[in-house]
Every structure is written in C-alpha cells, then in structure tokens.
Amino acid sequence: MPEKTLAMEEVKGHVLDDLLKPEVRDFCAQHGILEYVPVAVDLIQKCFTSTQNISLHLEKDPESGEAWAVVCFTTHGEVDKVLEDHRHYTKKWVASAPWPERSKIRLEFNLM
Numbered sequence: 353m354p355e356k357t358l359a360m361e362e363v364k365g366h367v368l369d370d371l372l373k374p375e376v377r378d379f380c381a382q383h384g385i386l387e388y389v390p391v392a393v394d395l396i397q398k399c400f401t402s403t404q405n406i407s408l409h410l411e412k413d414p415e416s417g418e419a420w421a422v423v424c425f426t427t428h429g430e431v432d433k434v435l436e437d438h439r440h441y442t443k444k445w446v447a448s449a450p451w452p453e454r455s456k457i458r459l460e461f462n463l464m
Contacts, residue, residue, distance in 0.1 A: 376408050380421055385456045388449045392423050392457050395448065399441035400461075402428040411458075424460040434463055 372380070372389070380386040389408070396403060404426040412419040427434055438461075445454060 371406065371408055373408070376410055376421055379410055379419065380456075383453070383456050385421065385449075385453045388453055388457055389421070389423070391448050392445065392459070395441055395444050396423065396425060396459070399444060400425075400427050400437040401433060404428070420456045420458050422458050422460050424462070426462045426464055428464050431463065434461075 377386065380389055393406060396406065406423065406425040409422050409424065410419060411422050427437070429437075438459075441459065445459075448454075449457070
C-alpha cells in the first residue's frame with residue numbers, strides 16, 4: 353500500500369486524521385507525542401520556504417530497537433537557503449517540544 357501524502361495546503365487545515373496511518377497514530381499516542389505532530393507540521397509550513405508533500409511513517413533502529421515517527425516532505429530551493437530553513441525549524445522545534453518527546457519525532461526532507 354503506498355504511503356498517504358497530502359499537499360501542504362491540506363495540512364494547513366490540520367487534516368492529520370487522513371495523514372496518520374493507524375500504526376503511526378498508535379505509536380504517537382503510546383509515546384505521548386500525538387499532540388506534537390501538528391506542531392512539527394505547522395513548523396515545517398512556517399520555516400521552510402517551499403514544501404510540496406508531507407507524509408508520516410515509522411522507523412526503527414535495527415540495532416538498538418529504538419523507534420520514532422518521521423515527518424517527511426519535499427522542498428525546493430538553493431542548498432544554503434534550505435539549510436537556513438532547517439536551522440530555523442530546529443530552533444523553533446526545540447523551543448516547542450520537550451525532551452524526550454521531541455526525540456521521537458524526526459524530520460526528513462527531500463531537496464529537489
């Protein structure tokens with residue numbers, strides 16, 4: 353089954369019910385991070401100049417067994433600008449979500 357993705361315009365309206373697969377929602381609820389997913393999505397919208405799609409999936413480290421939710425999206429722009437956007441996002445994310453909750457939501461972007 354392909355990953356569910358939404359255009360960023362849809363995410364602006366917090367249509368996260370369609371974006372969160374049941375296993376991702378269960379993981380987030382179990383780890384007390386469900387409330388921080390929309391925070392991460394909003395920060396992506398605010399901090400990155402260009403975004404196209406967003407998806408969420410789970411990843412697990414095969415060696416340690418540690419797992420986390422990944423918010424993934426595509427962005428466009430010059431490398432320096434995207435890195436600046438990423439630094440801005442990271443600064444806001446650290447201020448918006450407590451540790452260790454924020455360690456369970458990670459960011460992944462594809463630069464086109």
